[in-house]
Amino acid sequence: MGRKFFTVSFDDGTEQDIRVIALMEKYGIRGTFNLSSGLFGEREEGVERIVNEVLPEGTVKQVKVRFDHNIMPVDQAKEVYSREFIEIAGHGSHHLHQAGLDRAALEAEIVDDAKRLSDIFGQRITGHIFPYGEYDEECLRVMKEAGLTYGRLATSGASKNDFRFKCDRGIIHPTCRMTDFFALSLLQSFIDTKANEDLVFYIWGHSFELDYGTMFGCDAHLEKIFKTAAEAEDIEFVTNGELLEALGK
Numbered sequence: 001m002g003r004k005f006f007t008v009s010f011d012d013g014t015e016q017d018i019r020v021i022a023l024m025e026k027y028g029i030r031g032t033f034n035l036s037s038g039l040f041g042e043r044e045e046g047v048e049r050i051v052n053e054v055l056p057e058g059t060v061k062q063v064k065v066r067f068d069h070n071i072m073p074v075d076q077a078k079e080v081y082s083r084e085f086i087e088i089a090g091h092g093s094h095h096l097h098q099a100g101l102d103r104a105a106l107e108a109e110i111v112d113d114a115k116r117l118s119d120i121f122g123q124r125i126t127g128h129i130f131p132y133g134e135y136d137e138e139c140l141r142v143m144k145e146a147g148l149t150y151g152r153l154a155t156s157g158a159s160k161n162d163f164r165f166k167c168d169r170g171i172i173h174p175t176c177r178m179t180d181f182f183a184l185s186l187l188q189s190f191i192d193t194k195a196n197e198d199l200v201f202y203i204w205g206h207s208f209e210l211d212y213g214t215m216f217g218c219d220a221h222l223e224k225i226f227k228t229a230a231e232a233e234d235i236e237f238v239t240n241g242e243l244l245e246a247l248g249k
């Protein structure tokens with residue numbers, strides 16, 4: 001008999017994380033927030049983006065969305081993330097595209113980031129989430145040498161209905177993105193799957209996506225996901241670090 005784990009991973013440290021954390025607390029969800037230690041307090045208001053919204057009947061609609069990408073200042077971040085159910089991981093000191101950077105630049109982005117975050121939040125940092133999901137061999141080497149044990153792809157729906165944990169040289173393959181239209185049905189299928197071995201539902205996103213105001217980019221969609229997971233009988237809620245520990249990775 002296996003165990004069933006549920007974990008979340010949110011990138012960038014924007015103010016909307018406060019709403020995610022309130023929902024996590026309400027439903028007993030645990031998870032990891034991936035922060036860039038050199039970008040605390042950076043504000044970008046009224047960002048516009050065209051996103052593809054997949055409607056239930058399968059058609060894709062392009063929607064123009066507008067949101068604020070305001071990263072919390074360090075004092076606020078310290079207060080917001082200092083919760084027992086939250087783990088902090090690195091997300092690159094300055095959120096650079098890391099593939100192709102030389103060793104000195106990578107050490108500044110990966111190693112220094114982990115050190116600063118550890119000092120700020122008073123916890124051991126074991127994860128580093130590559131910005132844009134981009135990395136090369138040198139990135140993996142620097143990460144490993146710094147004692148960072150896991151990263152994560154920025155893909156969506158990679159594992160479909162296969163909920164066995166996929167982690168390739170420390171890089172986790174997520175189950176889906178928060179904004180995926182199939183996130184809820186995939187979660188239902190996870191709940192209905194008998195755990196003959198350890199199974200994982202790993203969902204990731206950016207909290208600013210909640211401000212898209214689309215069918216799947218809104219607080220109500222995330223709340224449905226958390227509520228559905230919380231009501232299942234046999235799911236264990238873990239941070240990313242706790243997940244790897246529980247699986248012996």
Ligand SMILES: [Zn+2]
Nearest residue numbers: 011012131132
């Ligand atoms: Zn990011």
